[in-house]
Amino acid sequence: MDTLKVGMKHTEVWEITEDRTTQRGPYKVFATWSMTRLVEMAASNLVGPHLKPDQGQVGVAITVRHMGPTPIGKTVRAEAELIAIDRRRLSFKVKVFDDTEQVGESDHDRFIVDLDKYFAKLKTKLG
Numbered sequence: 001m002d003t004l005k006v007g008m009k010h011t012e013v014w015e016i017t018e019d020r021t022t023q024r025g026p027y028k029v030f031a032t033w034s035m036t037r038l039v040e041m042a043a044s045n046l047v048g049p050h051l052k053p054d055q056g057q058v059g060v061a062i063t064v065r066h067m068g069p070t071p072i073g074k075t076v077r078a079e080a081e082l083i084a085i086d087r088r089r090l091s092f093k094v095k096v097f098d099d100t101e102q103v104g105e106s107d108h109d110r111f112i113v114d115l116d117k118y119f120a121k122l123k124t125k126l127g
C-alpha cells in the first residue's frame with residue numbers, strides 16, 4: 001500500500017456481452033449494475049498490485065451516474081484515477097466511455113483490510 005500515490009490511473013476495458021446487459025425495448029444495452037461492477041474492477045485492479053500479501057481490499061461506497069446507452073457487442077472502458085488517500089481509505093473518480101461518448105461516471109471508495117481480521121469476522125458469521 002505504501003506505493004499507492006494520488007494521481008495513479010488504471011483503465012479497464014470490457015466488451016458488452018449478453019451477461020452484462022439489460023433489455024430496453026427491442027435492444028440489449030449495458031446495464032447499470034454491470035457498469036457498477038466495471039467501476040469496482042477498474043479501481044480494484046489499480047490497487048491490487050500495491051497490496052502486501054496479508055492485505056485485501058473492499059468497496060465501501062459507490063455512486064454511479066449512467067449517462068447513455070451502449071448496445072451489446074460494443075466496447076466500454078473505465079478510466080479510474082486515485083484521487084485521495086486517507087490512511088486505509090482510498091477514493092477514486094472513474095469515467096466510463098464507449099466508442100462514441102462518455103456514458104458514465106462514478107465516485108468510489110475502497111478500504112484496505114487486514115485479511116486475517118477480515119476472514120476471522122467472516123468465519124464468525126458462517127458459524
